[in-house]
Amino acid sequence: MIKLIKFILLILFLILSFQKLLIANNNSLLVDKISKNLRCLICQGQSVYDSQSDFALSIKTLIKNKLQEGKSEKQIYDYLKNQYGEWIVYDPEFDKKNLLLWTFPLILFIFGGLLIYRKVFIN
Amino acid sequence: MISSHIGYYSLLLGFVISVSLLFYSIFCFKKNNQNINQNIFSFLFMQFFTVVISFISLVYSFIISDFSNATVYNNSHSTKPIFYKITGTWGNHEGSLLLWLLVLTLFIFLFIIFSKKQPTKYRFLSIFFQQIIISGFFLFLLLTSNPFNFLFPIPNEGLGLNPILQDPALAIHPPILYLGYVGSSIIFSASLASLVQNNINREWAIHIKKWIKVAWFFLTIGILLGSIWAYYELGWGGFWFWDPVENVSLMPWLCLTALLHTVIVLEKRNLLKSWTLILSIATFTFSMIGTFLVRSGILNSVHTFANDPERGIFILLFLFSLIILSIILFFIYQRKENTSQKKFFLISRETSILINNLFMMYFLSVVLIGTTYPIFLEVIANEKVSIGPPFFNKLLIPFLTLFLIFMAVGPKLNWIKDNYKKIKYSRIVLFFICICISFYLIKKTSSDILFTSILGGAAFYLLFVTIKEFLNKKRNTSQAISHFGFSLFILSILFNSLFSNEFSANMKIGQELIYEKEKIKFLKIKTFDKENYKSVIANFEIIDEKKNIISLYPEIRIYNQPNILTSEADIISTVFFDKFLVINLLKGGEIFNVRYQTKPFMIWIWISVCLISFGGILGLFKRH
Amino acid sequence: MKKNIFYLIILLFFTFIFTIFYIGLDKPNFYTPKEIKNKSLEEFTSTELFSNEQFSSNDIIENNKFTLINIWSSWCVPCRLEHAALMDLSEKTDLNIVGLNYKDKKNNAIKFLNELGNPFSKILTDPDGIVSISLGAYGVPETFLLNNKSKIIRKYIGPLTKENILEIIKIIK
Numbered sequence: 001m002i003k004l005i006k007f008i009l010l011i012l013f014l015i016l017s018f019q020k021l022l023i024a025n026n027n028s029l030l031v032d033k034i035s036k037n038l039r040c041l042i043c044q045g046q047s048v049y050d051s052q053s054d055f056a057l058s059i060k061t062l063i064k065n066k067l068q069e070g071k072s073e074k075q076i077y078d079y080l081k082n083q084y085g086e087w088i089v090y091d092p093e094f095d096k097k098n099l100l101l102w103t104f105p106l107i108l109f110i111f112g113g114l115l116i117y118r119k120v121f122i123n
Numbered sequence: 124m125i126s127s128h129i130g131y132y133s134l135l136l137g138f139v140i141s142v143s144l145l146f147y148s149i150f151c152f153k154k155n156n157q158n159i160n161q162n163i164f165s166f167l168f169m170q171f172f173t174v175v176i177s178f179i180s181l182v183y184s185f186i187i188s189d190f191s192n193a194t195v196y197n198n199s200h201s202t203k204p205i206f207y208k209i210t211g212t213w214g215n216h217e218g219s220l221l222l223w224l225l226v227l228t229l230f231i232f233l234f235i236i237f238s239k240k241q242p243t244k245y246r247f248l249s250i251f252f253q254q255i256i257i258s259g260f261f262l263f264l265l266l267t268s269n270p271f272n273f274l275f276p277i278p279n280e281g282l283g284l285n286p287i288l289q290d291p292a293l294a295i296h297p298p299i300l301y302l303g304y305v306g307s308s309i310i311f312s313a314s315l316a317s318l319v320q321n322n323i324n325r326e327w328a329i330h331i332k333k334w335i336k337v338a339w340f341f342l343t344i345g346i347l348l349g350s351i352w353a354y355y356e357l358g359w360g361g362f363w364f365w366d367p368v369e370n371v372s373l374m375p376w377l378c379l380t381a382l383l384h385t386v387i388v389l390e391k392r393n394l395l396k397s398w399t400l401i402l403s404i405a406t407f408t409f410s411m412i413g414t415f416l417v418r419s420g421i422l423n424s425v426h427t428f429a430n431d432p433e434r435g436i437f438i439l440l441f442l443f444s445l446i447i448l449s450i451i452l453f454f455i456y457q458r459k460e461n462t463s464q465k466k467f468f469l470i471s472r473e474t475s476i477l478i479n480n481l482f483m484m485y486f487l488s489v490v491l492i493g494t495t496y497p498i499f500l501e502v503i504a505n506e507k508v509s510i511g512p513p514f515f516n517k518l519l520i521p522f523l524t525l526f527l528i529f530m531a532v533g534p535k536l537n538w539i540k541d542n543y544k545k546i547k548y549s550r551i552v553l554f555f556i557c558i559c560i561s562f563y564l565i566k567k568t569s570s571d572i573l574f575t576s577i578l579g580g581a582a583f584y585l586l587f588v589t590i591k592e593f594l595n596k597k598r599n600t601s602q603a604i605s606h607f608g609f610s611l612f613i614l615s616i617l618f619n620s621l622f623s624n625e626f627s628a629n630m631k632i633g634q635e636l637i638y639e640k641e642k643i644k645f646l647k648i649k650t651f652d653k654e655n656y657k658s659v660i661a662n663f664e665i666i667d668e669k670k671n672i673i674s675l676y677p678e679i680r681i682y683n684q685p686n687i688l689t690s691e692a693d694i695i696s697t698v699f700f701d702k703f704l705v706i707n708l709l710k711g712g713e714i715f716n717v718r719y720q721t722k723p724f725m726i727w728i729w730i731s732v733c734l735i736s737f738g739g740i741l742g743l744f745k746r747h
Numbered sequence: 748m749k750k751n752i753f754y755l756i757i758l759l760f761f762t763f764i765f766t767i768f769y770i771g772l773d774k775p776n777f778y779t780p781k782e783i784k785n786k787s788l789e790e791f792t793s794t795e796l797f798s799n800e801q802f803s804s805n806d807i808i809e810n811n812k813f814t815l816i817n818i819w820s821s822w823c824v825p826c827r828l829e830h831a832a833l834m835d836l837s838e839k840t841d842l843n844i845v846g847l848n849y850k851d852k853k854n855n856a857i858k859f860l861n862e863l864g865n866p867f868s869k870i871l872t873d874p875d876g877i878v879s880i881s882l883g884a885y886g887v888p889e890t891f892l893l894n895n896k897s898k899i900i901r902k903y904i905g906p907l908t909k910e911n912i913l914e915i916i917k918i919i920k
Binding site for chain 2: 750754757758761765767768769770771772773774
């Protein structure tokens with residue numbers, strides 16, 4: 001028990017000495033966040049955030065302008081979806097057609113859990 | 124010219140040998156030989172040798188830039204440096220398949236050499252099943268992806284290799300990865316053979332575990348190399364994008380990791396026979412599904428091969444036949460396990476491995492559905508859906524937290540049955556301390572504090588538990604190293620993503636900007652002419668508060684053949700952080716878009732994966 | 748018996764999966780934004796190239812039965828190819844052709860027009876690409892045919908072909 005406590009104190013000390021590296025990062029721009037969630041339509045496979053194409057740069061400017069106008073994140077996504085289709089946003093919607101997408105792994109997990117339950121408690 | 128002929132006929136010969144081996148192995152199996160006769164060895168070696176000759180011929184054609192060969196023409200250029208001429212051999216579809224064949228034929232040969240203690244009939248059957256796969260690959264190569272097609276008239280110059288493929292990490296990434304995939308094919312064949320022979324037991328588990336570890340080791344390192352290449356070469360500062368090609372290598376890995384743990388249960392308690400078999404079949408199936416998804420053009424990705432639906436159909440039929448074969452064999456030969464004497468108790472190591480498998484299968488299903496759902500939706504409902512990193516993060520991270528906690532508790536439980544009273548209070552206290560540490564470190568960021576604190580706490584808990592394991596004399600070293608590596612991996616990724624900093628702006632030469640207590644100076648530009656590109660190197664200086672100067676030299680490469688511009692980031696890695704700078708030329712020619720990132724603990728991500736794989740392979744050298 | 752049914756289901760399941768993949772091979776794997784027919788253009792303002800005046804899109808569109816907005820740039824190679832077709836259209840019809848100069852320098856734009864001719868009644872500028880986004884464009888060149896109620900009747904991605912021109916002429920009659 002004592003050994004454990006000494007050990008933990010040692011680790012705590014090491015972590016505290018790393019303090020100066022852990023720079024506070026409050027300044028992630030909302031623009032970056034939104035552009036990371038958008039697809040670049042020209043270079044398919046890259047996000048708008050990563051892409052340097054004209055289209056991506058224009059979108060980034062557009063996001064900045066809209067944020068300055070006071071639009072919310074959702075409004076910006078809705079606007080772009082209206083212009084280009086749902087494809088431009090990375091995150092699939094949670095609606096009827098994507099239901100299986102979001103629930104399949106969970107269903108599988110529960111099913112597997114039941115199998116294990118059977119193996120352990122019954123038999 | 125001649126080398127292409129040699130290569131082609133060698134391949135043809137190899138195909139004939141592989142089909143003969145198919146029949147010969149079954150013949151020997153039926154004949155009830157006591158020992159493997161020399162003939163099989165010689166045949167296997169000849170098969171391997173023909174592929175070696177073929178492969179060397181292709182490499183030679185690349186080296187001498189023989190443009191009468193269509194593959195060389197499409198993927199090479201005379202001004203390419205010799206190293207990349209050689210590695211370009213497998214940087215394309217046909218050449219990479221030849222590499223697959225090379226590794227396949229090598230592995231079956233090695234398998235026969237290293238399985239002398241196993242029953243003879245089992246060995247013959249393993250050869251038989253593996254030869255089905257090998258013959259299939261030969262056929263695929265010869266029918267749809269011949270690396271030795273001729274071009275007439277002979278072009279003067281080739282089309283060149285995509286510059287981002289001209290990189291050392293990408294040179295060894297395919298060979299290592301294929302070692303992993305081929306390893307999984309051996310496990311597949313051996314498992315089917317074992318099923319037919321009713322041989323799935325402790326002894327077989329010990330034998331196959333070696334092969335599982337080897338395949339797993341190479342697969343892990345292969346994926347790591349791919350990530351390292353993406354980080355250093357693609358210029359975006361990320362290392363994992365949930366891109367279909369990446370997911371496709373992750374799926375067999377998850378399956379193989381689950382198998383690695385399941386086979387331990389088989390070894391120690393002779394249980395979970397059917398499940399071991401299913402996992403073996405599944406791992407190879409996923410390797411093949413991966414090959415299909417990447418080479419058929421069905422999915423859209425930044426780094427797919429040249430697409431050809433005809434190839435896709437072949438792989439699909441091949442894969443389908445293998446799965447049908449497995450199902451039929453399973454149906455015929457599966458024996459009901461006599462488990463009436465052996466029970467699974469709730470608090471036991473077997474059950475924790477079952478739980479591990481449950482989580483692995485969950486992670487696998489997330490990656491699988493995320494990668495293939497667009498295909499299903501498009502075929503069934505004619506609609507497109509876009510699935511990217513946010514989806515995977517949302518579904519995986521909550522379960523990862525639970526998984527880490529189980530990882531800390533599970534491996535320490537006894538086999539068969541353990542006592543829940545063993546869970547000491549000190550452990551629970553430690554867990555809460557870990558969450559507090561995590562919370563304290565994370566609270567300065569604005570992200571979901573609750574979620575990430577618990578995740579960080581769980582990772583820390585695992586870290587401490589595994590460190591303590593090292594102090595324990597009666598320890599399982601390889602397990603401790605791997606699990607420790609995994610906790611380090613999660614922690615590095617967590618803190619890297621929380622504390623990374625990015626600065627992006629357009630700058631002119633001579634300009635100076637200030638960002639987050641650092642001064643970024645764009646000093647000058649120098650231009651050089653290299654072998655096959657023009658190099659534009661910028662000199663940047665980053666000066667921090669204490670007047671420490673870091674110099675960074677990002678580069679823009681202007682290639683002539685093909686006509687492509689690439690940006691090479693300059694990365695300075697230290698133990699604490701990576702400094703990452705990349706520039707892009709904007710229209711007009713005078714202004715550059717500058718992206719400067721500080722990424723903490725980047726190098727620990729690579730180190731931790733190395734630790735994980737090292738732990739796995741360590742067990743291989745222990746005497747049993 | 749139960750065992751047989753179980754295996755049959757598994758077999759059918761895999762057959763289903765493979766059929767889907769087989770069909771999926773024929774589908775294209777790149778995405779083009781769906782043709783959203785009869786979409787309305789929302790109002791935008793832009794600076795005119797020569798006069799530096801601000802114009803609202805409604806002013807230009809409402810006064811004409813049809814308006815053709817063509818997104819072009821001096822640095823865009825396919826734009827040079829389609830420019831002749833635009834000149835042709837401006838001579839043969841009295842269609843209101845408006846140019847949207849995308850991410851370009853004024854001098855270069857003027858040089859381009861001096862060299863190849865000016866079919867545009869007005870040239871609006873789009874220095875950071877935002878106006879194009881409000882049209883739903885993502886590249887250059889793209890052309891939009893609108894009616895006087897700002898409804899997008901036709902959208903052409905890429906340089907205008909002869910067939911496109913004939914179609915436009917047919918519609919505006």
